[in-house]
Amino acid sequence: MDHAIGIDILQRRRRRHLAGALALAVLFGAVLWGANRALRPGVGAADIVVAEVRRGDVDNTINAAGVIIPVHEEVVSSPGASRVARVHAKPGQQVGAGELLLELDDREIRLALEAFKEQLAQQDNRVDVLALEMAQKIKQTRSSIELLEIDLQSARARHERNQKLRSSGLVSGEDLLTAQLNVQRNEIQLRQQRELVEDTRRATAGAIAAARLQQAILHKQIARQEGLLAQTRVCAPFSGMLTSLVEEEGASVAAGQLVARVSELNNYRVEASLSDFHARQLAPGQPVRVAQNGAVLAGTVRTILPEIQNGSIKLLVDLAQPHNPQLRNKMRVDVDVVTARRAGVLVIDKGAAFNGRGRQPAFRVDGGMARKTVLELGAGDGKVVEVAAGARAGDRFIVSDTAAFKELDTIRITN
Structure with a gap:
């Protein structure tokens, strides 16, 4: 015989059914949540850096390693x-x-100096001796000339007397010829003695000139040794x-x-080194930014050194504040050479997500999601980079390293 089921039993059954249905719903939700996590990986907001595209100015720069050096x-x-x-x-x-x-x-230099001075004294003495010998020879020759002049006068007088006596037949023709030859002989001897005076002068002058040339050489050698001694x-x-x-x-x-x-103290410039790949973009007069410990100093390219060593080129930079008290000799600095400037363009902060210029993938942030797109990047100055195409002002992009999810098209951003 059948008995009626109690109300309390029915209530317990109903509660068990409700609990089972609730457990199934929770389990189904957990499965859906897990599937969503598996299909759409996420990244924590604290683990990424997001920057906004905006209007601004950007310089195209070339980075170089620099060192502070004195101007003088x-x-x-x-x-x-x-x-x-x-x-x-x-x-x-x-x-x-x-x-x-x-x-x-300085001992060797002093010895050489003394030797040159002794040689110079010898040359001085030689000049004096040559001058004295010349004076003596000229004096002797002039004495001979005076005697020859007297002999010549006597020979001429004798010749004139013989000419007169010859006309009277008192002197033979032979005596007259002898008197005439004596006159000619005296004239020749007198001329030779006069020429000897000039020859003596020329010969002595040549010897003195050679000695004076040696004196000049010794004076230069002495001056050089004295210069070396001073050094x-x-x-x-x-x-x-x-x-x-x-x-x-x-x-x-x-x-x-x-x-x-x-x-020189407190007067500096910068010597910068960079790859010769950028050589064609460099020119004297280009503006430069020199950074060290957060401070930025303005400068200008002064000279591009022509020599290339190990694939590097060097340039000298004049600073607008060469006497800045923060500068120290041999201090290492970062140098940015500005090769071009663009004003009023779209820019975004520079980050590890971007690599140079041209088309490259980027993740645009929209709410709690980031979707991959393509940006056309242009000039950059190390702090901001130009966005030539692919974005509008106000768009937000991940600028930190995106290598971990570069193969994904969409990622979630979690708090």
Whole structure:
């Protein structure tokens, strides 16, 4: 015989059915949520950097590595092979113009100088001797000329007398001829003696000229040795900072070896190095931005050095503030050379998501989603980059590294 089911039993069954249906709904929702997570990967908002496209100005720049160098720097070299005799200064100290830095051994230079001075004294003596000998020879010759002039007068008088006597038949023709020949002989001897005076002068003048030439050569050699002697006392060429010095007393130095370097204080420029790939884009006068520890200094390209070493080219940059107190010798800085400027264009902050110029993928952020699109990027200055096509002002893009999801078309952005 059938019995009626109690109300409490029916209620328990109904509660079990409701609990089962609720559990199935929760399970179905969890499955849907898991499937959505699997099909649409996400990234945390804190793990990405998002920037907005906006209107602005952008410079096309070329980055280079730079080092601060003095505008005026002078090196002092050893005048010859020597050794350091005494050191009077230390690298890093400020020195005044003409201040003694070190002394080099000067014994060999002094010996050479004394030898040249002795040779010069010999040449001086030779000139004096030649002049004295010439004066004596000319004096003797002139005495001979005076005697010959008297003999000539006597021979002429005798010849004239014989001519008169010949007309009277008192002198033979032979005596007359002899008197005439005596006159001619005296005239020839007198002419020879006069020529001897000039020959003596010319010969002596040539010997004296050769001696004076040797004197001039010795004077130059002495001046050179005196210059080398002065260089053994190494002094500061101008007031500045002593940046380099051979400090060890007794150390050997070769001819031409650098022994000291003095740099001008608080007056600097920049020497920048970059790949020769950019050589055609560089030109003197281009504006430059020099950055160091957050500070940015303006400058201008002064000179592009013609030599290329190991694929790198160097240029010198004049600073608008060469006396800036933050600058230090040999300080390393970042240099941006501005090759072109564009104003009022669409720009976006530079980030790891972008690589140079041209067409490249990017993720546009819209609400909680980021969808892949293609941007045409143009000039960049290291901080912002031009958006030539593919976006409008106000669009937002992920600018941090997107390599982890570069193969996806859509990603979710979670809080």
